[in-house]
Amino acid sequence: MPNARTATSTWSPQPDDDPATACPISPVVDLVFSRWTTPILWVLQAHGTQRFVELERRIGVTPKVLTQRLRQLERDGLVQRRIYAEVPPRVEYEITELGSSLHSVFAALGEWSDAHLADVEASRAAYTGPLPR
């Protein structure tokens, strides 16, 4: 996905009729909030370096999917993978500096959750309209 928005980015509302650039933060959202990526980054941030099986158990995800996500995160520079040529083999995953720079985003999210998640649940409980799906 080419991000057409270059240097002159102001995060203020600006008329934009092109669906591709209608939501300028979409690239980051895809990057950080793809399925399982948030739990992975969170656990690595909270508990430090983890082995494969530790992540698997903590997060509750199958090895196949975990591998997919870890590769993606490694490719994007958010996670560092380290292999130790031992017997039995050992592979450790650590969050990178780039990855931990997301803490501000996660913090904002956590604060919003503390402040407003109850409102959402109240709204859900009070909602009577048609539920599609």
Add this chain to the structure above:
Amino acid sequence: MPNARTATSTWSPQPDDDPATACPISPVVDLVFSRWTTPILWVLQAHGTQRFVELERRIGVTPKVLTQRLRQLERDGLVQRRIYAEVPPRVEYEITELGSSLHSVFAALGEWSDAHLADVEASRAAYTGPLPR
């Protein structure tokens, strides 16, 4: 999803080995960053009240999916739906106060994007490992 922590966990001194609570912000992530929800909220925040077709065109999503997401957002109290009994019919969507309280989250995301998205793309370009999928 189906996490089998059956309430009677009783005597398990495990700190937070429970996958369900491993990432406390997961509920909010599901809420705000489900597919299409971010573009919808962004457009409503940036351009104000919008009609159905305006959203459809600006975001580039099919009416079926748009309806699903809008209902969900309405149920969660992030979007307000207003129907005008006119001919032709008119329905307008507006972000609620609760919805716009997410601006801090979006702002944090935008700032991170400005500061670090280039690093991610550089890492992607430099990555030589195996690409699953």
Add this chain to the structure above:
DNA sequence: CCGAATCCCACTGGATACTG
């Protein structure tokens, strides 16, 4: 122990057409 490879299903979401 750390994955890769395969099979397979459920669900999401896209395209299209139709209604009030």
Add this chain to the structure above:
DNA sequence: CAGTATCCAGTGGGATTCGG
């Protein structure tokens, strides 16, 4: 205009097996 209905392809992800 504002959706709904239907069909369908793509994919995420679970289960299982195998290899290094």
